[in-house]
Amino acid sequence: MGQSDDMAAFLRIVERGGFAAAARGSPLTPSALSKLVQRLEARLGVRLLTRTTRRIALTPEGETYAARARDILALIEATETEVTAGRGRPRGHLRVNTGTAYARHRLIPLLPAFCAEYPDITIDLTVTDRRVDLVAEGADVVLRTGALEDSTLIARRIAEGRRVICAAPTYLARRGTPQRPGDLLAHDCIVLHGHARLTIWPFGDGEGIAALAVRGPLTTDSADALCDMALAGLGIIRVSEFVVLDAIADGRLVPLLEAEHASEEVPVWAITAPGRHRMPRIRAFVDFMAAHAAA
Numbered sequence: 001m002g003q004s005d006d007m008a009a010f011l012r013i014v015e016r017g018g019f020a021a022a023a024r025g026s027p028l029t030p031s032a033l034s035k036l037v038q039r040l041e042a043r044l045g046v047r048l049l050t051r052t053t054r055r056i057a058l059t060p061e062g063e064t065y066a067a068r069a070r071d072i073l074a075l076i077e078a079t080e081t082e083v084t085a086g087r088g089r090p091r092g093h094l095r096v097n098t099g100t101a102y103a104r105h106r107l108i109p110l111l112p113a114f115c116a117e118y119p120d121i122t123i124d125l126t127v128t129d130r131r132v133d134l135v136a137e138g139a140d141v142v143l144r145t146g147a148l149e150d151s152t153l154i155a156r157r158i159a160e161g162r163r164v165i166c167a168a169p170t171y172l173a174r175r176g177t178p179q180r181p182g183d184l185l186a187h188d189c190i191v192l193h194g195h196a197r198l199t200i201w202p203f204g205d206g207e208g209i210a211a212l213a214v215r216g217p218l219t220t221d222s223a224d225a226l227c228d229m230a231l232a233g234l235g236i237i238r239v240s241e242f243v244v245l246d247a248i249a250d251g252r253l254v255p256l257l258e259a260e261h262a263s264e265e266v267p268v269w270a271i272t273a274p275g276r277h278r279m280p281r282i283r284a285f286v287d288f289m290a291a292h293a294a295a
Contacts, residue, residue, distance in 0.1 A: 091120035
């Protein structure tokens with residue numbers, strides 16, 4: 001095996017969390033992969049992994065090696081694709097991570113068209129509302145909505161939307177319809193926990209934006225669960241429009257305070273590690289999402 005093969009094998013071990021998992025689907029056995037890492041460590045003169053009976057973890061030197069290996073392999077793939085341009089299509093395995101609501105309402109409906117256009121790309125989709133460490137968890141692309149934290153990662157805006165305030169007719173029949181923003185203080189407002197800024201709902205007061213801190217008896221960590229709670233008549237929600245678009249269209253949810261609500265833009269980002277955004281399969285996916293996600 002050459003150095004690039006060693007790097008690819010090392011990354012497979014790291015991303016799959018162990019030798020046995022990395023060996024599945026590989027011509028190398030767990031024992032061979034373990035020896036490969038030992039040879040790497042001996043050649044470099046540093047320890048790359050710490051091993052226990054249950055798990056492996058990167059050392060600081062291992063983190064540096066893994067990051068550089070990803071960059072090098074991305075450059076090799078991009079170079080080979082550029083040299084053979086016109087002779088083939090982007091190919092390989094793509095690991096995508098996104099939140100539950102975005103996966104359900106936006107990404108998954110687009111996958112048939114993407115797979116038809118790029119049949120040589122396979123996708124491993126991980127869906128979680130937990131903020132993930134892209135590099136540590138081995139994702140190629142993370143799709144996220146809302147504001148981004150400062151980061152050295154590469155982020156491309158692929159779409160944008162807005163937030164809406166709404167509730168089910170059953171809730172409004174029972175509790176009344178708020179006529180002005182201040183009325184919300186007497187209502188059950190359901191919010192996402194762990195996102196303090198989303199408990200502050202902005203409204204235009206004619207001279208600027210006024211912020212209203214809402215509250216209620218229920219919170220959740222999922223935008224889809226938020227929608228389901230509203231559909232069950234449990235309260236009023238404020239979410240990205242794409243989550244509730246169908247429910248509003250068929251009358252299961254009713255938009256509220258549309259004239260007063262100051263709905264800020266909700267950007268959708270495709271996030272990749274530096275260097276990896278040039279990999280053909282990643283670039284193809286991000287370009288596709290940028291072309292279709294806003295539709």
